[in-house]
Amino acid sequence: MPSATSGFTLYGDVPDAGVPSGLTGVGHSSVDLPTGRIELVHPSDALDQIYAQNFGKDGTEPPYWAQPWPSGIELAETVARADVAGARVLELGCGLALPSLAAAQGGARVLATDHAPGALAFAAHNARRNGIRLEVAQCDWSDPWSAIAGAPWDLVLAADVLYGHDFLDALAGLLPRLVCGTGEIWLADQGRPPARDFLAGCERWATVGTTGTAHPEVSVHRLRRHAAPAGRPTATQRS
16 A cells, blocks of 8 residues: 555645635645545645745744645554554544544544634535544643543544644643553654654653654654553543
């Protein structure tokens, strides 16, 4: 089976989903995974907007969620090769939710979350377009009630979320509250500078293993909580 990256194609189409303010067009992508093909609708000019806003240096938040990134594609490939049937899966910062769609296509029960309403609208639209059952919910990591309400999760996914410093403290505090026992967290990252320190901090509560992907710059980091001493509740059980 070829890499999801090599099976990724872009082509234009007439918009059939609402495009957030500042984004003017809609395109389609197809990603071939071991579980099958997934068709994505997404804003076609997201990169133009990201560059126009100088990656947020002008004080606005660029629409990072609107662009299919290599980390999301490779995480979807990793998920599609795993046995997730029947698992309860959460995706954080889902954007277009390709990893969530791959998990749901593989038989998992999935909640895709993002703080951006536009991301959730496109994620829900893409699920319907592909005939995939997917739940979506808004989630701000500083007030992550929708993510914590379903904990503990069997699998937590996140792709390319380790690129900024402002919100990483909130994410670091959230992750150990989401899994316990055999639950795992899979973080796909394209070698972003904050990733090393973030993962080192996670080693206080989790075992961290890293594997490469078909994309030379993307790795998947797998986190599993350290076993709690007998009789001592985990952080998830205390919350």
